[in-house]
Amino acid sequence: MSQDEPSNVNVNDLQDLKDRMKLIVEADPKQYHNDFSLKRYLRAFKNVDSAFQAILKTNKWRDQYGVSTLGDSDAIKIHGNKARVLRHRDCIGRPVIYIPAKNHNSNDRDIDELTKFIVYCLEEACKKCFEEVVDSLCIVFDLSGFSTACMDYQLVKNLIWLLSKHYPERLGVCLIINAPGIFSTIWPVIRQWLDENTAKKVVFVDNEIDLCKHLIPDILPTDM
Template sequence: MLEVEPSPINEKDLEDLKDRMKLIVEADPKQYHNDFSLRRYLRAFKTVDATFQAILKTNKWREQYGVSTLADSEAIKLHGNKARVLRHRDCVGRPVIYIPAKNHNSNDRDIDELTKFIVFCLEEACKKCFEEVVDSLCIVFDLAGFSTTCMDYQLVKNLIWLLSKHYPERLGVCLIINAPGIFSTIWPIIRQWLDENTAKKVIFVDNEIDLCKYLIPDILPTDM
């Protein structure tokens, strides 16, 4: 099983970032990020200045987007068959988000409402992380029954944007299972939107034996 190891960070940079965050948290406790979060942002955005600005932007986005109230949104009720945060974890303890592509029709969706649902799933999965052990997620795209109407490029772009800007370094592995031949013409388009580090986390799984390297197949839903 290939794993992309988290890149090391400069501990002095972390201390500088914590000092900056302390100043704004004293004025507004809602700005708080724990050390695990600060490390993820620092790995993603490299410099203290860029990281600090990225955190402020995320905090502002979370408030304006109403992330804390999404559980009460109609979007959650409407799109429950589009994705699910599973009860069980993958083989290294990561929470799993399962996405059955066959349940999606790109011609019959409200992109804003569906994006809210994706944010809700990311939030629920992140809450399940035991950050002291593993603070990343496993996302499974099941392409069984996939057709071109299931392919939603804008939704994929939105997910990539969310993971890069507001959930940096949260993706541990993305498994693509049951991919049909037609997906080979779609993947190169998606691949160009990913940075090298993220692309390495995308794994095409061709059989159950290989899938067992990442998770127990029996944990995947059969009722979606």
């Protein structure tokens, strides 16, 4: 099965999860998750009990983190050059988050504020999903102009944690473009933080012909 074809979930498991969520939502409508979201949690967490607990944890996190009001945060204005949700989509219709590595410096940032900005980008990208067709995202790391000073390990860890705990099965593909030779010494460190399913979604793109298999190069920003 390709990365573009998510595995099916057991119909009985889905109904069981819906029944459990119904009781929660009747008490608090803000807890609602649609069927697409429930399926993502079931695929990621494998069984109904784990998926249900993960959803409750995500809902609590979203409330405590203030996800719905992040758009009003100063972090959005300050970190606008760190990542961008693109206007155009990849070749199968996924929203694209573009991250230019050269604009990052782990010695010159507030990790909490930057993480808020990344959450905001994830939220904006998810809103652009046509879930009936495709409900996953394309994340592009552009390593042009990359140096070791740009390598923010903590931010990468935070992104991996967010995708695994609170945006499960949202990552469709992660494209790494323009990677310099030095990145080959960094990738093994990052790779060990990824589970097998996520690691399979990471694609190193070496040339424009291969990039065109995923997206039209002209959609990538030139002003960041």
